[in-house]
């Protein structure tokens with residue numbers, strides 16, 4: 001048993017998540033993956049267990065316990081199922097812009113509903129023509145009296161259709177590029193706000209990924225976050241805080257694959273002995289365990305640094321997401337290899353873990369983009 005110097009409260013968060021994983025998530029995950037059904041019952045259980053409160057300060061109905069605790073919960077949920085953990089973490093991603101830039105009124109109105117798990121949030125930045133280059137969003141928000149009128153389409157938005165509260169990035173001044181983007185809170189049910197079909201995906205199939213379509217969607221001017229032109233900064237500051245949680249997703253799924261491979265290696269016999277007696281398998285397991293441990297250490301460190309109040313977090317945050325997601329991909333592929341042909345079958349969970357792990361290298365900025373962020377910070381501030 002490894003020791004991560006967790007407080008009693010943090011160990012409790014881990015234990016609560018483990019119970020949900022063992023009792024609710026593991027028995028359901030293969031079915032959810034096959035049918036692609038959104039895991040509402042499990043999400044409600046997570047809400048009842050107060051885990052959404054970890055994202056929110058106490059004065060708004062949360063537990064104000066910081067990114068490290070969010071990472072602990074996310075990692076444990078990801079050991080069970082990455083679709084569930086993604087739905088959980090993406091709601092947090094939708095809250096963070098309100099936390100970062102919301103005014104008192106917005107925080108009082110929205111955060112308690114999100115903290116209780118009563119409502120989910122979502123984060124709408126990506127568009128068909130604006131992926132890595134998020135500054136090129138074409139969704140427009142035009143001010144008319146006391147309203148903003150939104151027109152445009154967001155693509156691949158996690159929790160799309162299931163969430164009630166959306167933070168949406170739209171241009172209020174296309175001539176100013178990134179500095180013309182603004183962020184808005186948009187509620188489900190607003191006239192002119194509709195959803196596209198749920199995407200059919202390689203992995204995290206039970207998570208909801210949908211288009212958000214805005215057609216002359218009229219939202220009150222009070223729903224802007226910060227002021228006009230601050231949207232891009234809000235998005236970047238949100239990612240700086242949220243990326244360690246993607247790292248935590250990666251660590252969780254990698255840990256689960258390692259455990260499956262280890263257990264299998266001790267029971268599968270070939271040539272009259274367990275495959276764990278072969279040095280080739282032992283060395284793979286040793287490398288997998290070392291990589292998972294290193295990824296976890298980096299994610300925990302990044303989260304603790306953010307919680308310390310440090311401002312320059314972009315590099316460490318990007319590193320934790322980059323390293324952990326590359327580890328998750330490698331470890332889940334190796335787990336399939338250790339299970340051999342059985343690893344390729346749906347009778348065992350490792351093929352699903354491999355499919356699921358891939359997304360952690362793509363969303364919240366691809367790993368190429370993470371490398372660019374790290375390099376930029378290195379060149380700007382030096383290597384320490």
Ligand SMILES: Cc1cc2nc3c(=O)[nH]c(=O)nc-3n(C[C@H](O)[C@H](O)[C@H](O)COP(=O)(O)OP(=O)(O)OC[C@H]3O[C@@H](n4cnc5c(N)ncnc54)[C@H](O)[C@@H]3O)c2cc1C
Nearest residue numbers: 123124125126131132156157158209362363364365366368
């Ligand atoms: C399942 C899923 C869920 C998602 N959830 C959300 C969500 O909730 N909210 C949201 O806003 N978005 C979401 N996204 C979008 C996601 O963040 C984008 O897919 C991602 O940022 C990459 O954009 P893209 O897919 O358009 O790839 P592109 O930007 O087209 O990139 C294609 C390839 O080119 C590389 N590339 C691009 N630019 C550069 C560069 N400058 N240097 C080097 N390489 C480069 C990329 O790394 C990639 O390998 C989700 C995506 C998926 C698949």
